């Protein structure tokens with residue numbers, strides 16, 4: 001396995017170098033199914049406080065805000081932090097996933113769309129524990145990751161881990177969450193054409 005710190009830096013370098021193209025290429029992605037999956041399990045009264053972990057250029061921050069919630073973004077790529085602030089008007093924190101500094105019991109929901117697979121596997125238990133800690137009691141974690149057979153390594157200049165459902169489930173349960181639901185995306189296609197594994201969890 002690569003050194004986790006340099007893997008994170010090289011991955012962030014990739015996003016920095018491709019920030020504009022990434023924004024253009026993902027601006028119209030419809031992840032409303034995922035936003036709905038997070039929100040429907042939160043029992044707190046709105047407006048909800050949501051952490052968009054790895055928010056990228058800010059598409060989903062804008063969507064949470066449009067639904068009347070208080071969304072806070074977090075990303076390690078400075079260009080995305082600037083874009084996300086401009087796009088959404090939300091507070092956005094520049095932080096590395098491997099050095100998170102999060103307030104305790106602060107969020108009703110954490111939305112981790114296409115980001116946690118970038119965390120090297122040996123760092124994942126610590127990161128999941130930090131997400132557990134930043135959720136309010138009964139809070140909900142949403143994750144979506146590209147799936148695989150638990151391969152870990154480089155895809156071009158981006159480091160990742162491609163979990164299958166049993167391995168991902170075991171890791172999130174071990175962090176103290178209880179399982180709410182999981183599904184594959186895009187909806188309505190044969191499983192072989194559904195590369196994304198989405199899952200929703202409650203802080204136990």
Ligand SMILES: C[S@@+](CC[C@H](N)C(=O)[O-])C[C@H]1O[C@@H](n2cnc3c(N)ncnc32)[C@H](O)[C@@H]1O
Nearest residue numbers: 008015054055056075076077096097113114118
């Ligand atoms: C595939 S993009 C997903 C962006 C957004 N959530 C979306 O759904 O469009 C992964 C995001 O994770 C961020 N990221 C990757 N590694 C990171 C790290 N070590 N620390 C902080 N952010 C990181 C990237 O900057 C990028 O915004």
